[in-house]
Amino acid sequence: MTLNSLTGDTVNSAARVVRGIDELRAALAPARREGQTIGLVPTMGFLHEGHVSLLRAARADCDLVVMSLFVNPTQFGPNEDLDRYPRDEERDLRLASEAGTDIIFAPDVAELYPDGAATAVEVTGGLTSVLDGDPERRGPAHFRGVTTIVAKLFNIVGPDVAYFGQKDAQQAAVIKRMVRDLDFPVRVEVMPIVREEDGLAMSSRNVYLEPADRIRAVALSRALAAAEQQALALDSLQAGLDAARIELAAAAIEPEYLEARDAETLEPVEGLTGRPILIAVAARVGGARLIDNVVIEPLGD
Numbered sequence: 001m002t003l004n005s006l007t008g009d010t011v012n013s014a015a016r017v018v019r020g021i022d023e024l025r026a027a028l029a030p031a032r033r034e035g036q037t038i039g040l041v042p043t044m045g046f047l048h049e050g051h052v053s054l055l056r057a058a059r060a061d062c063d064l065v066v067m068s069l070f071v072n073p074t075q076f077g078p079n080e081d082l083d084r085y086p087r088d089e090e091r092d093l094r095l096a097s098e099a100g101t102d103i104i105f106a107p108d109v110a111e112l113y114p115d116g117a118a119t120a121v122e123v124t125g126g127l128t129s130v131l132d133g134d135p136e137r138r139g140p141a142h143f144r145g146v147t148t149i150v151a152k153l154f155n156i157v158g159p160d161v162a163y164f165g166q167k168d169a170q171q172a173a174v175i176k177r178m179v180r181d182l183d184f185p186v187r188v189e190v191m192p193i194v195r196e197e198d199g200l201a202m203s204s205r206n207v208y209l210e211p212a213d214r215i216r217a218v219a220l221s222r223a224l225a226a227a228e229q230q231a232l233a234l235d236s237l238q239a240g241l242d243a244a245r246i247e248l249a250a251a252a253i254e255p256e257y258l259e260a261r262d263a264e265t266l267e268p269v270e271g272l273t274g275r276p277i278l279i280a281v282a283a284r285v286g287g288a289r290l291i292d293n294v295v296i297e298p299l300g301d
């Protein structure tokens with residue numbers, strides 16, 4: 001019996017750690033034969049409560065829960081933080097086990113990208129060329145790296161359901177499109193953003209924040225709350241975006257972007273359209289590049 005250090009729950013068994021693709025397929029075969037449902041939670045590790053919420057959802061929905069733990073090099077640009085991305089496998093294994101994970105797939109880079117690997121999966125067009133996909137920012141190559149690794153994980157694990165966080169709203173929209181376009185037989189569940197008590201969206205990269213920047217970083221969630229509140233109160237998306245800019249400026253944060261887009265297609269929107277609208281923000285705060293978002297749901301009649 002172990003104690004979950006985040007929730008205080010007691011749980012029984014440690015997850016099985018699997019490093020190889022063949023070993024994982026063999027481990028999943030009996031469950032598949034018996035018609036059990038398999039849930040997959042893809043992660044890059046350094047787990048926080050956002051990841052734990054995905055694992056718990058998978059545990060509640062599925063017979064078998066697989067978490068992948070792999071810092072995927074193909075989704076990092078040359079000037080990004082691949083080398084210093086935070087890692088703590090021992091802690092991840094403990095937290096994942098405590099959240100009820102059955103199998104942790106933690107391969108090394110050569111297992112997933114053998115020498116000569118030359119194939120990528122790419123969602124083209126407006127979903128991957130805006131916001132983080134703008135070539136001036138992370139660019140479409142970031143999403144090509146994400147869709148390639150997620151497609152590989154889907155092929156390796158064969159999940160019935162896969163769980164992603166709404167914090168990476170654009171990633172979730174891109175993955176949903178890939179699943180639709182390539183007919184992956186998997187249901188994609190997108191779970192709500194999990195926030196610190198003061199509103200900061202949980203992220204493995206929050207560890208890069210120095211104490212003073214950690215305080216400033218709360219302005220992102222304050223800005224999004226102000227945007228939603230003002231947009232709805234004044235029936236004006238522009239008023240919402242203006243309110244958000246004021247909050248960011250008060251914390252001396254210059255956003256990389258602060259944009260309103262259709263939550264599904266990511267097309268730009270001018271006003272409240274009667275469809276869910278994503279307001280997304282990205283900003284560098286000290287040593288961390290942070291993203292956050294809110295979805296304004298259409299008001300009922």
Ligand code: PAF
Pocket residue numbers: 042043044070072075146149150168171
């Ligand atoms: O969201 C993440 O942590 C990663 O982009 C993912 C989905 C695990 C793919 O590497």
